[in-house]
Amino acid sequence: MDDEVPAGWRSGFRVGASLAAGAFALAVSFGAFATLHGWPPAAAIAMSVVVFSGSAQFALVTSMAGGAGLTTGLTAAALINTRFIPMAAASARDLRGSRWRRAVEGQAVVDGSWVSAQRPAGGLDREKMIGATLVQWPAWILGTAIGAIFVPSTRFIHTAGLDLIFPCFFLLLLLDALRSRPEHRRVAVAAVAIAALACLAVPPGVALLLCGVAASLGIPRPRRRTA
């Protein structure tokens, strides 16, 4: 087997199916979580339809349930999603059409899709990213609906091992990325260290944002000239 990365819509749908499994499991837990914190099922489902961002949605519900006001809750959720600004900006060249169309296509930027659509030689596979996101979105909504209506226990999710799906998928994507770009190993190691430390002090979204610092290690160090 070669290391060529499959591209295009079909590849996006295939990657999206794996991501959707994780998104579905997470969405079930979000739906149940929101309902248990006083959100009507319809509101939880509506949020998943129009926001489609797990970390921000969890942050909003958690903040507002913890007694924080609307502004604080929105600030926490927005802070978590600031990582999408550089991610979407980095995708700009590979999207198509007018500014409005690019803005709409930019909505396909979600963590797993964006990462899996990165080309080994640089740049982004537009069709792969959009395809992967199109598969995840309905899974996210359906999972939220099931979680909000049936409210399965977190114990069930734990017993069935469903909580492993997302981290496992990210591990596999990381291994694939490092296989095609071994020079990024030190970036990954630094990001692991930063995330582990940051998780102790800041919300997960901010920890993710801080991991971006590790990307600066992607610039090759200048070699010393030997006499």
Added chain:
Amino acid sequence: MTTMIVAIVALAVINFVFKAAGPAILADREFPPRVQLVIEAFSPALLAGLLVVELLGQHWELFDWTTLPGLLGAAVAWRLRAPQLVCIAVGVVVTVLTRLATTLT
């Protein structure tokens, strides 16, 4: 309920703007080479971060050692060139078995 509706709409707008700003403003402009290298490295950095954040959670409250054998099993399956879904299935099964064994002992 009104507060919830406002929160949902506001978050949706914020999310839209975050993702739309770059593509709408930057369009076809190219980044300088050094910036491009950092952008390319952002992908493994974010993936590593997502992995850790998913495993640990805020204040490491989500850390559960029984996920580690599952991740190891998935990595072994990946090393053996198994398809992605098979790797994930291996990871889930190993984790479930580990948790079952932990419960029984």
